[in-house]
Amino acid sequence: MPDTRRLSPAPDDLRRAAAMLRAGGLVAMPTETVYGLAADATNDRAVAAIFAAKGRPRFNPLIVHLADLAQVEVFARMTPLARRLATAFWPGPLTLVLPLKGGLSPLVTAGLDTVAIRLPAHPVARALLAAFGGPLAAPSANPSGRISPVSAAHVLAGLDGRIDAVVDAGPCAVGLESTILDATGHQPALLRAGGLAVEAIEALGLTVGRPRGGAITAPGQLASHYAPRGRVRLEAGTPQPGEVWVGFGPCPGAALTLSESGDTTEAAARLFHILHEADALAGAGGRIAFAPVPHSGLGRAINDRLSRAAAPR
CATH class of the missing domain: 3.90.870.10 (DHBP synthase)
Incomplete structure (x- = not known):
């Protein structure tokens, strides 16, 4: 082609x-x-x-x-x-x-x-x-x-x-x-x-449940997905030597940030941009660490993507 x-x-x-x-x-x-x-x-x-x-x-x-x-x-x-x-x-x-x-x-x-x-x-x-x-x-x-x-x-x-x-x-x-x-x-x-x-x-008055069983019934359900080349560590309050640290909220010294103000909407819009940038900085076999992101609002989806990026593969 x-x-x-x-x-x-x-x-x-x-x-x-x-x-x-x-x-x-x-x-x-x-x-x-x-x-x-x-x-x-x-x-x-x-x-x-x-x-x-x-x-x-x-x-x-x-x-x-x-x-x-x-x-x-x-x-x-x-x-x-x-x-x-x-x-x-x-x-x-x-x-x-x-x-x-x-x-x-x-x-x-x-x-x-x-x-x-x-x-x-x-x-x-x-x-x-x-x-x-x-x-x-x-x-x-x-x-x-x-x-x-x-x-x-x-x-x-x-x-x-x-x-x-x-x-x-x-x-x-x-x-x-x-x-x-x-x-x-x-x-x-x-x-x-x-x-x-x-x-x-x-807010519509609906109760959002969880699916039954472990079968794949929709896209985006694979355990390892959205992955950069290097390893990803989550809930990182501080970086370890050699890691590219991605902040959320006030994180002095972070190489990159999802949102300096701690806004999950901004973080969602920036997530894949930041993953691409962190991947380039870390290089093949490098390490990326993400600061904690709240598990509420769009933070739930952000954490879902990060957990799949960090999954063994």
């Missing part, structure tokens, strides 16, 4: 990107969460190319991105719970796992009878979905298990030459992947913490 084309958000470039997708190509697109690696979700060969480009395990399902609720009804059954959540939070950084109707490549769902669906809020993602006119499977646009991309430069650093194009619309505003909820029942179950805080969901 030739070097990846860098496209702008201009209408002509989005039409080119949509044509690439209709031809079975791979296009990285911006969303409000992270950059996604998009392919036609009805095309087996195109979806298989996502797994090949990322080196992604085939048992790990993909999120389907759609433009509107009418499209969702074609591929999935909207439960009463899903309609309530969609009314409150779509478009936005929320993915709902729903009963599958059909029409998608079985590679998208990893053979499950459910499908993960999101309506992104990013105007460029929405414009590309409208130009394409159908469902796009789009996991994060990075090699599997590595740090998620929040800029076009991050995409190219990991996938240049493996994909057809990247639509460059600047940095992602949320900076964390979407929150994933199982909405097949009467109460939501949290499958992955993300860019929508659990507290916002509970």
Whole structure:
């Protein structure tokens, strides 16, 4: 495959990107969460190319991105719970796992009878979905298990030459992947913490539970994920010799910081930027230490990503 084309958000470039997708190509697109690696979700060969480009395990399902609720009804059954959540939070950084109707490549769902669906809020993602006119499977646009991309430069650093194009619309505003909820029942179950805080969901009067069993039913559930090249240590009040220390709040001497003011929203938006920077500073085989981050609000999702980055691999 030739070097990846860098496209702008201009209408002509989005039409080119949509044509690439209709031809079975791979296009990285911006969303409000992270950059996604998009392919036609009805095309087996195109979806298989996502797994090949990322080196992604085939048992790990993909999120389907759609433009509107009418499209969702074609591929999935909207439960009463899903309609309530969609009314409150779509478009936005929320993915709902729903009963599958059909029409998608079985590679998208990893053979499950459910499908993960999101309506992104990013105007460029929405414009590309409208130009394409159908469902796009789009996991994060990075090699599997590595740090998620929040800029076009991050995409190219990991996938240049493996994909057809990247639509460059600047940095992602949320900076964390979407929150994933199982909405097949009467109460939501949290499958992955993300860019929508659990507290916002509970404010609807819902109780957010945990899934039963250990089977992978949605993206982002692998124990080791979002990993830099070196080792990661968490809850580090002070650095050890040779570590790149990443602070949160007042941390004099920290090489980098998620948020000097201790703001979890800012920290979420900066997390993957900082992981990329710390990875470059530490180098292969280096060590990175993160100061404690509160386990509330978006801090829950930040700690989820950091624990997976620190997991044995």
